[in-house]
Amino acid sequence: MVYEFERILSIQSHVVFGYVGGKAAVFPLQLLGYDVDVVNTVNFSNHSGYGRSGGSKTTAEELNAMFEIMENNELLVPTRLLTGYIPGSEALRAVEKLAIKLKHTRPSMIYLLDPVMGDAGRLYVAPDVVPVYREMLPLATIITPNWYEAELLSQVELKDMASLRRALSILHQQYHVPNVVISSIPLTPWLVNALPKAIRPENFDSSKYLLCISSSTSAQALSHTHLLAHSPENGAAMSTVHAQCVPLIPGYFSGVGDLFSALLLGHFHPTDTPDNLNATTLSSAVSQALTKTHAVLLLTQGQAQNLPEEERLPTDDELDKSIPLRKTRRARGRELALVRGQDLIRGHGITHVREMMLWEGFWNSGGEIEDSTQ
Amino acid sequence: MVYEFERILSIQSHVVFGYVGGKAAVFPLQLLGYDVDVVNTVNFSNHSGYGRSGGSKTTAEELNAMFEIMENNELLVPTRLLTGYIPGSEALRAVEKLAIKLKHTRPSMIYLLDPVMGDAGRLYVAPDVVPVYREMLPLATIITPNWYEAELLSQVELKDMASLRRALSILHQQYHVPNVVISSIPLTPWLVNALPKAIRPENFDSSKYLLCISSSTSAQALSHTHLLAHSPENGAAMSTVHAQCVPLIPGYFSGVGDLFSALLLGHFHPTDTPDNLNATTLSSAVSQALTKTHAVLLLTQGQAQNLPEEERLPTDDELDKSIPLRKTRRARGRELALVRGQDLIRGHGITHVREMMLWEGFWNSGGEIEDSTQ
Numbered sequence: 001m002v003y004e005f006e007r008i009l010s011i012q013s014h015v016v017f018g019y020v021g022g023k024a025a026v027f028p029l030q031l032l033g034y035d036v037d038v039v040n041t042v043n044f045s046n047h048s049g050y051g052r053s054g055g056s057k058t059t060a061e062e063l064n065a066m067f068e069i070m071e072n073n074e075l076l077v078p079t080r081l082l083t084g085y086i087p088g089s090e091a092l093r094a095v096e097k098l099a100i101k102l103k104h105t106r107p108s109m110i111y112l113l114d115p116v117m118g119d120a121g122r123l124y125v126a127p128d129v130v131p132v133y134r135e136m137l138p139l140a141t142i143i144t145p146n147w148y149e150a151e152l153l154s155q156v157e158l159k160d161m162a163s164l165r166r167a168l169s170i171l172h173q174q175y176h177v178p179n180v181v182i183s184s185i186p187l188t189p190w191l192v193n194a195l196p197k198a199i200r201p202e203n204f205d206s207s208k209y210l211l212c213i214s215s216s217t218s219a220q221a222l223s224h225t226h227l228l229a230h231s232p233e234n235g236a237a238m239s240t241v242h243a244q245c246v247p248l249i250p251g252y253f254s255g256v257g258d259l260f261s262a263l264l265l266g267h268f269h270p271t272d273t274p275d276n277l278n279a280t281t282l283s284s285a286v287s288q289a290l291t292k293t294h295a296v297l298l299l300t301q302g303q304a305q306n307l308p309e310e311e312r313l314p315t316d317d318e319l320d321k322s323i324p325l326r327k328t329r330r331a332r333g334r335e336l337a338l339v340r341g342q343d344l345i346r347g348h349g350i351t352h353v354r355e356m357m358l359w360e361g362f363w364n365s366g367g368e369i370e371d372s373t374q
Numbered sequence: 375m376v377y378e379f380e381r382i383l384s385i386q387s388h389v390v391f392g393y394v395g396g397k398a399a400v401f402p403l404q405l406l407g408y409d410v411d412v413v414n415t416v417n418f419s420n421h422s423g424y425g426r427s428g429g430s431k432t433t434a435e436e437l438n439a440m441f442e443i444m445e446n447n448e449l450l451v452p453t454r455l456l457t458g459y460i461p462g463s464e465a466l467r468a469v470e471k472l473a474i475k476l477k478h479t480r481p482s483m484i485y486l487l488d489p490v491m492g493d494a495g496r497l498y499v500a501p502d503v504v505p506v507y508r509e510m511l512p513l514a515t516i517i518t519p520n521w522y523e524a525e526l527l528s529q530v531e532l533k534d535m536a537s538l539r540r541a542l543s544i545l546h547q548q549y550h551v552p553n554v555v556i557s558s559i560p561l562t563p564w565l566v567n568a569l570p571k572a573i574r575p576e577n578f579d580s581s582k583y584l585l586c587i588s589s590s591t592s593a594q595a596l597s598h599t600h601l602l603a604h605s606p607e608n609g610a611a612m613s614t615v616h617a618q619c620v621p622l623i624p625g626y627f628s629g630v631g632d633l634f635s636a637l638l639l640g641h642f643h644p645t646d647t648p649d650n651l652n653a654t655t656l657s658s659a660v661s662q663a664l665t666k667t668h669a670v671l672l673l674t675q676g677q678a679q680n681l682p683e684e685e686r687l688p689t690d691d692e693l694d695k696s697i698p699l700r701k702t703r704r705a706r707g708r709e710l711a712l713v714r715g716q717d718l719i720r721g722h723g724i725t726h727v728r729e730m731m732l733w734e735g736f737w738n739s740g741g742e743i744e745d746s747t748q
Contacts, residue, residue, distance in 0.1 A: 005713065005714060014388075014412070014414065016411050016412055016413050016440060016444065016449075017411045017444060017447075017449040018449075023412070027401065027404055030401055030712075030713050030716070031716070033713060033714075034713065035713050036713075037390050037391045038388070038390055038397070039390050040388065040414065040417055043414055043417065043432065043436075043440075044440075045439075045440040045441075045443045045444045045447070045449070046443070046444065046447060046449055050447045050449075051447075052443050052446060052447055053443060053447075054439045054440055054442075054443040055436065055439070055440050056432070056436050058417065058430070062417075062429065062430050065428045065429070066390060066417075066418075066419040066428055066429050067419075068428075069419045069420070069426050069427060069428040070390065070391060070419045070420065072426060073391075073419070073420060073424045073425075073426055073427075073702045073706075074699065074702060074703065074706070075390075075391040075392075075419070075420055075424075075702075075706065325448065328447045328448060328449075329448065332447075332448070332449065338404075339379065339404050339407060339408065339409050339410075340379060340407075342404070342405070
């Protein structure tokens with residue numbers, strides 16, 4: 001018997017130096033045993049965190065021409081699709097067309113769509129990219145928006161539990177996305193108040209953590225919820241929600257989301273045996289991805305702290321403006337330690353997996369827990 | 375103490391599907407522990423062996439712009455440089471300019487120049503690329519031409535031992551290349567006749583082997599030759615020559631040279647301790663590269679033999695013309711098993727290293743051994 005290796009088509013940015021986009025995703029997926037077909041949506045010198053970067057964007061025409069030749073050569077044969085940074089709407093339309101074709105040919109294809117659009121209120125793609133991503137959502141198996149991108153996609157401002165539930169409902173029901181994962185969420189007071197005790201660490205200082213939420217509407221996940229969640233007061237649960245608080249590592253590291261999404265896709269292994277009520281397909285994959293991403297970040301931080309002082313100075317926007325190399329040196333010192341950390345990605349030396357915990361009662365309106373003001 | 379990882383700047387082709395150019399080189403180098411900066415000289419759908427391929431070439435202007443920004447961002451900091459397929463002379467000039475700058479900044483930088491120009495009498499770059507490569511030779515630490523490229527660079531037709539010696543002399547003396555490695559040489563009768571017994575396998579059938587030759591003029595290598603080579607009759611040896619016969623694996627596999635060059639660079643570890651007469655710096659690296667490349671090829675061949683019959687048919691140019699997909703399926707079935715073979719590249723499961731053997735008396739004129747007609 002030939003063990004058939006899986007093949008992932010990855011469509012995202014390329015940088016010469018450092019680890020974002022494809023450079024953060026492809027090597028980890030190869031380490032996990034996937035053959036990866038690599039489409040570069042841009043070819044840049046380095047990520048934008050250095051202040052200066054240059055290179056070229058791949059046009060929609062170039063993408064379409066490559067996809068067409070690959071189709072004619074019978075090379076469009078991925079079992080999984082991963083899309084990330086695609087800066088223009090025309091190029092994104094080319095990717096949408098391809099995703100529709102691939103899904104049509106192989107309905108079981110797993111598509112992780114990372115709707116890379118911006119962060120913390122700032123858009124870093126053309127604005128007309130946003131509606132195209134909304135159109136593409138029904139094609140996705142998993143999406144991994146950050147907080148701001150979840151707002152852009154759902155058109156709901158996330159300011160309390162009711163709006164968070166509404167946004168997830170829209171993504172699941174209106175856009176038919178079965179699996180939504182939002183990582184790196186700042187723990188605002190309303191979110192802290194709503195967190196079940198089981199999910200909050202002991203002696204919780206919310207400023208030292210970020211939250212990761214996963215929400216799955218798979219039939220399996222829902223039947224599992226039914227077993228675990230005690231009689232939800234407001235009808236059937238929309239999805240099974242898991243969450244986990246991840247210790248915040250100070251400083252800005254680029255490519256973390258790209259690494260996380262790649263690891264999530266790499267560890268996502270749905271089963272279709274009918275007797276297996278595997279609610280944890282998504283949450284297990286998220287647990288693995290969070291654990292390994294965190295381990296690589298710790299290694300990166302340790303590396304950054306061994307650099308000369310000028311390369312590990314904290315952010316200081318005013319000083320950065322007068323001495324631009326401060327910023328670039330800091331960015332260089334914080335490039336993900338993917339090569340050095342390759343054994344961690346293979347799972348060696350990982351002694352503790354950060355398990356996603358079931359968020360019981362997430363869909364109960366109200367949902368804020370009374371004794372959680374600490 | 376921080377162990378300083380080495381950083382390789384790799385400049386060669388990129389293909390979406392399959393393993394040639396950077397796709398054959400970067401992953402192995404990452405597995406060996408190198409951070410790799412990746413410049414894509416072209417972005418193509420697949421290698422040319424599929425008959426059809428498409429995409430774009432990176433212009434000299436785009437390369438220069440990226441290099442300039444990287445310089446301003448202090449990101450041009452490789453300890454090693456690897457260059458491969460660069461299809462146009464203007465782009466190659468941009469790379470030449472960069473190599474001169476890098477060598478000037480860090481004279482100890484190791485530069486493996488793979489002068490990818492053609493094979494078996496067929497040129498697959500613009501003809502004006504050839505003189506630019508000749509100009510660049512003095513910058514290189516190691517070059518890895520194939521037989522045809524060695525002829526193009528030296529302007530010597532290789533037809534007997536005298537012309538082979540003349541070509542190597544020109545590369546070493548006129549172009550100041552300290553290390554020349556020519557792999558995959560067909561064993562023509564004159565070459566077989568000249569081979570010392572120690573290098574020929576038992577029961578030698580020359581049609582089932584290819585020859586690999588390495589030639590090093592490093593001071594260390596030469597003093598070692600002096601110890602080992604017994605009184606060369608025609609003055610001092612020009613270089614230390616090693617060779618090995620590698621079993622030929624039938625069928626055409628793309629990217630093998632790119633993988634070999636990457637592994638050679640990855641395993642090349644010069645020492646400068648004065649008491650270490652390490653003549654084997656080059657030949658050891660070649661031995662490792664040949665061994666691992668051969669192991670990956672065997673795995674690839676095994677994989678190809680498990681494919682459906684139509685995808686493993688031998689080459690048949692007439693039939694290929696009438697049924698173009700025959701050719702593409704065969705090419706797809708022969709893509710290097712790099713991901714599956716990653717443990718081999720890490721050196722796991724390699725029980726026997728194919729050692730390069732000293733070619734004693736290589737520089738003696740004549741040099742053909744009398745009793746070697748079998």
